[in-house]
Each structure stands twice: as structure tokens, then as C-alpha cells.
Amino acid sequence: MRLTDFCLKMPIKLLILDVLKPHEPGIIDMARTISGLKGISGCNLAVVEIDRKVENVKITIEGTDINFEDIREIIEKAGATIHSIDEVAAGAKTVREIRTPQDTQQGGGPKFLR
Numbered sequence: 001m002r003l004t005d006f007c008l009k010m011p012i013k014l015l016i017l018d019v020l021k022p023h024e025p026g027i028i029d030m031a032r033t034i035s036g037l038k039g040i041s042g043c044n045l046a047v048v049e050i051d052r053k054v055e056n057v058k059i060t061i062e063g064t065d066i067n068f069e070d071i072r073e074i075i076e077k078a079g080a081t082i083h084s085i086d087e088v089a090a091g092a093k094t095v096r097e098i099r100t101p102q103d104t105q106q107g108g109g110p111k112f113l114r
Contacts, residue, residue, distance in 0.1 A: 010090045010091050011039075011064060011065040011066070011090060011091070012063075012065065012066040012067075012068060012088060012089070012090045013062065013063065013064070013066065013089045013090060013091070013093070013094045014060075014061070014062050014066075014087065014088065014089035014094050015059075015060075015061045015066050015068065015071065015085070015087070015088055015089075016058065016059070016060050016061075016085070016086045016087035016088070017058070017059040017061075017071075017075075017082055017083075017084070017085055017086065018048075018056070018057075018058060018082070018083040018084045018086055019056070019057045019058075019059055019075055019080050019081065019082055019083065020054055020055075020056055020057075020080060020081050020083055021054060021055060021057055021075070021078060021079065021080030021081075022053065022054055022055075022078075022079045022080070023053070023054070023055060025078050027045040027046075027047060027057060030045055030057075030059075030074070030075075030078060031043055031044070031045045033074055034059070034061060034071060034074055037067065037070050037071070037074075038065075038067070039063045039064050039065035039066055039067060040061060040062075040063040040066060041062050041063045041064065042061075042062055042063075043059060043060060043061040043062070044059070044060040044061075045057050045058070045059050045060075046058045046060075056083075057080075058086075059075075062094075
């Protein structure tokens with residue numbers, strides 16, 4: 001069995017994307033379209049940066065079984081591009097990231113080691 005064979009069986013519960021999109025369609029229309037998909041509980045689109053012709057948007061999606069291909073299709077039909085998948089959670093439950101000393105100190109680990 002390959003790793004991908006097993007992974008395809010686990011539902012995606014959380015997906016955070018960095019997307020570059022034209023100004024139209026707007027984020028309200030995109031949010032309504034994405035949140036209407038099967039398996040989606042809700043989504044949040046936040047404009048991070050605006051340029052003359054495009055805007056950088058952070059898309060956060062939560063659900064019981066997120067279909068990444070459906071999300072990608074909506075984004076591409078809107079003339080947008082996925083720059084990166086910044087976070088994904090899959091499985092029976094969503095595991096939230098926990099802050100550690102390495103997260104709070106930049107470039108040197110925990111303060112007591114410096």
C-alpha cells in the first residue's frame with residue numbers, strides 16, 4: 001500500500017490557502033460559492049494585500065469532508081491561482097497547533113539556551 005492510498009481515505013477538516021485573485025469576483029461571492037459545497041461547514045476569505053489588478057486572499061475552510069479538487073476548480077474558474085496550501089488538517093478530528101518555546105523565540109530556540 002502506498003502512502004497516498006491510505007491518505008485519500010481520511011477526510012480533510014481544515015484547509016488554509018494563500019490565493020492570488022483578480023478583484024472580480026469579489027470575496028463575498030467566492031465565500032458563498034465555496035461555503036455552498038458539500039462537506040463544507042464554513043469559510044472565511046480575508047484580503048491580505050491589494051494591487052491595481054489583483055488581490056492576495058487568505059482562504060480558511062472548515063468542514064466534515066473538504067474536497068480539495070472542488071475548491072481548486074472554483075478558485076481557477078474565478079481566474080485565481082493557489083500560491084500555497086498554508087495549513088491542512090485531516091482525520092477523525094482537527095488537531096490544533098500548539099505553541100512551543102521554539103515558536104516564541106526567533107532564531108535561537110528557547111531563551112534559556114541563549
